[in-house]
Amino acid sequence: MKKTSNVAELQAIAKQIRRDIVEMITHAKSGHPGGSLSAVEILVTLFFDVLRHDPDNPKWPDRDRFILSKGHAAPVLYSVFAECGYTPKDQLNTLRKLGSIYQGHPDVRFIPALEASTGSLGEGLSIGIGMALAAKLDQRPTRTYVVLGDGEIQEGQIWEAAMFAGDKGVDNLVAIVDYNHIQLDGFVNDIMPLDPLPDKWTAFNWHTIDLDGHSIPALQAAFAEAAATKGKPTTIIAHTIKGKGVSFMENNPKFHGTAPTEDEMKKALLELA
Amino acid sequence: METKTKFELKLGVATREAFGKALVEAGRKNKDIVALDADLSKSTYTHFFAKEFPDRFIECGIAEADMMAIAAGLASSGKIPFAASFSCFAINKGFEQLRVAVAFPNVNVKVVGTHSGISIGEDGPSQMSIEDLGLACSLPGFSVLSPADEVAMTALVHAAVAHAGPVFLRAGRPKAPIVHSAGQHFEIGGSVQLVDGKDLTIIAHGLLVAEAIRAQETLEAEGISARVIDMYSIKPLDRATIQRAAAETGALVVAEEHLVATGLGVRVAQAAAETHPCPIEFVGIQDTYAESGAPEELMEKYGLVARDVVSAAKRVLKRK
Numbered sequence A: 001m002k003k004t005s006n007v008a009e010l011q012a013i014a015k016q017i018r019r020d021i022v023e024m025i026t027h028a029k030s031g032h033p034g035g036s037l038s039a040v041e042i043l044v045t046l047f048f049d050v051l052r053h054d055p056d057n058p059k060w061p062d063r064d065r066f067i068l069s070k071g072h073a074a075p076v077l078y079s080v081f082a083e084c085g086y087t088p089k090d091q092l093n094t095l096r097k098l099g100s101i102y103q104g105h106p107d108v109r110f111i112p113a114l115e116a117s118t119g120s121l122g123e124g125l126s127i128g129i130g131m132a133l134a135a136k137l138d139q140r141p142t143r144t145y146v147v148l149g150d151g152e153i154q155e156g157q158i159w160e161a162a163m164f165a166g167d168k169g170v171d172n173l174v175a176i177v178d179y180n181h182i183q184l185d186g187f188v189n190d191i192m193p194l195d196p197l198p199d200k201w202t203a204f205n206w207h208t209i210d211l212d213g214h215s216i217p218a219l220q221a222a223f224a225e226a227a228a229t230k231g232k233p234t235t236i237i238a239h240t241i242k243g244k245g246v247s248f249m250e251n252n253p254k255f256h257g258t259a260p261t262e263d264e265m266k267k268a269l270l271e272l273a
Numbered sequence B: 001m002e003t004k005t006k007f008e009l010k011l012g013v014a015t016r017e018a019f020g021k022a023l024v025e026a027g028r029k030n031k032d033i034v035a036l037d038a039d040l041s042k043s044t045y046t047h048f049f050a051k052e053f054p055d056r057f058i059e060c061g062i063a064e065a066d067m068m069a070i071a072a073g074l075a076s077s078g079k080i081p082f083a084a085s086f087s088c089f090a091i092n093k094g095f096e097q098l099r100v101a102v103a104f105p106n107v108n109v110k111v112v113g114t115h116s117g118i119s120i121g122e123d124g125p126s127q128m129s130i131e132d133l134g135l136a137c138s139l140p141g142f143s144v145l146s147p148a149d150e151v152a153m154t155a156l157v158h159a160a161v162a163h164a165g166p167v168f169l170r171a172g173r174p175k176a177p178i179v180h181s182a183g184q185h186f187e188i189g190g191s192v193q194l195v196d197g198k199d200l201t202i203i204a205h206g207l208l209v210a211e212a213i214r215a216q217e218t219l220e221a222e223g224i225s226a227r228v229i230d231m232y233s234i235k236p237l238d239r240a241t242i243q244r245a246a247a248e249t250g251a252l253v254v255a256e257e258h259l260v261a262t263g264l265g266v267r268v269a270q271a272a273a274e275t276h277p278c279p280i281e282f283v284g285i286q287d288t289y290a291e292s293g294a295p296e297e298l299m300e301k302y303g304l305v306a307r308d309v310v311s312a313a314k315r316v317l318k319r320k
Helices: A009-029 A033-035 A038-048 A071-084 A087-094 A124-137 A156-168 A199-203 A214-227 A262-271 B014-031 B046-052 B064-076 B086-092 B095-103 B132-137 B150-162 B209-220 B239-249 B264-275 B296-300 B306-318
Strands: A066-069 A144-149 A173-179 A207-212 A235-240 B011-014 B034-035 B057-059 B080-086 B110-114 B144-145 B169-170 B176-179 B191-193 B200-204 B227-229 B234-236 B253-259 B280-285
Touching: A009 A038, A009 A071, A009 A087, A009 A214, A009 B011, A033 A071, A033 B209, A038 A066, A038 A071, A038 A144, A038 A214, A038 B086, A038 B209, A066 A071, A066 A124, A071 A087, A087 B095, A124 A156, A124 A173, A124 A214, A124 B064, A124 B095, A156 B064, A173 A199, A199 A207, A199 A235, A214 A235, A214 B306, A262 B132, B011 B014, B011 B150, B014 B034, B014 B046, B014 B110, B034 B046, B034 B064, B046 B057, B046 B176, B064 B080, B064 B086, B064 B095, B064 B110, B080 B086, B086 B095, B086 B110, B132 B144, B132 B169, B132 B234, B144 B150, B150 B169, B191 B209, B200 B209, B200 B239, B200 B296, B200 B306, B209 B227, B209 B253, B227 B239, B234 B264, B239 B253, B253 B264, B253 B306, B264 B280
Parallel strands: A066 A144, A144 A173, A173 A235, A207 A235, B034 B057, B034 B080, B080 B110, B110 B169, B144 B169, B200 B227, B200 B253, B253 B280
Antiparallel strands: B011 B176, B144 B234, B191 B227
């Protein structure tokens, strides 16, 4: 795979990832397009620029670790994995079908290059802490990145993990909150508001960065800032738009967990041309 | 198989203490072993490990869910984590994490639940683990072990280290009578026949193994020949030994400090039913929570002593 820091090149990859997401979920006839599309720039910036990883050597011990704790956004991870060369691109449209390696939620039994099986919300940050601690014990340069959903951080375990990593100064760990403001039952602010979100992480002794989660330059700068921050883990509050890139999916709670129809897919792909 | 005829049942250390000591020994041999605890290290005896290997001990605070998933992350990066707490907290509070972060991806986490059963005593039912074996056995891929004494616990800690995959080790609070000889072999999926007999077989685990031996001695004095087996590996189960006991003695009693509804007994009955159906009686905790009291008083009141095993043996013989 080719890594790049060039923003235009990363944006082009992001557009391709969005097309893959819409197509694969349409073919699956079920899935979570909104929260996959909101996280595209976060994953593209990580996998194609920031992460130290090698698709030809997926178990390289010194690699960086990535966990998609909001496992229902699996399509964004699968399309990025395929684009990197970890998994076959021509099977993306088998998503959610019997026998597919592209399971409904990430499953290490089917894709061993995944770092964790996720889907039960709230667990990925703790798993990431374990990986970060192992890297410290072994004195490896490994850094661990965990993408959390905004609705996901209503889970109590997230705050157990936040308290732990803040107290222990797990500075090789980065949490990224995909703050798209929508969860399954509706708007986060109507269900269980999170604000003041940066203050909460800061109070748990995390270095906190607030940014536009669709701005690749802002994400690049934030990951560099996180790497330079010693003695504290970093959380990046990434303000994003649910369904980003497809006009009729943007900020529309319906597309948290509903697949587009064939017609909607065609419209979406025109917008993403 | 050579078996003893007389047991001293000398009181040894608690299995939780034997775990703590064995973990230190294992830690000296294998630098990948790490220990995690949730603010109970002085009770689970992981403090021995913490003292010798402070860099490899992770105090998680009172956050069992977090602890189990941290252990999963450590295991995914090549460590051999032992995550310990009271059994009720380790299994019940960590269960969802044991399911999705440990069992489902089949990562190499060892869970140690101490203060199991009702013999924790005075602390009462909120601290008593009577559901843990049923829950742990329900997790695909988990090996579930309930050692009876310090000899078994020490050997099984080392067996757990050597085994690639999730393991639940159940330990108790009180000092445990020694039922096994030094050098006895233990393995995941194994069992130990302690006494041979022909009229019935008593199958037990944990503290009930000593009670089973006491019961066997009483029965022998009355002319009843009971075989006694320590079925320390609850899962995988030594099915061949159970089926042979059912075939050769024609009656079984299962005795355990756990709910009868979800413990070893139902697993033994399933194994026997498949090849040699026979009468079986179950000694264990009925569908109830216990209460505060001295451990020995509770074991008496809730029907977990030798007398209860003897009664069950006589009942099962009438049904032969």
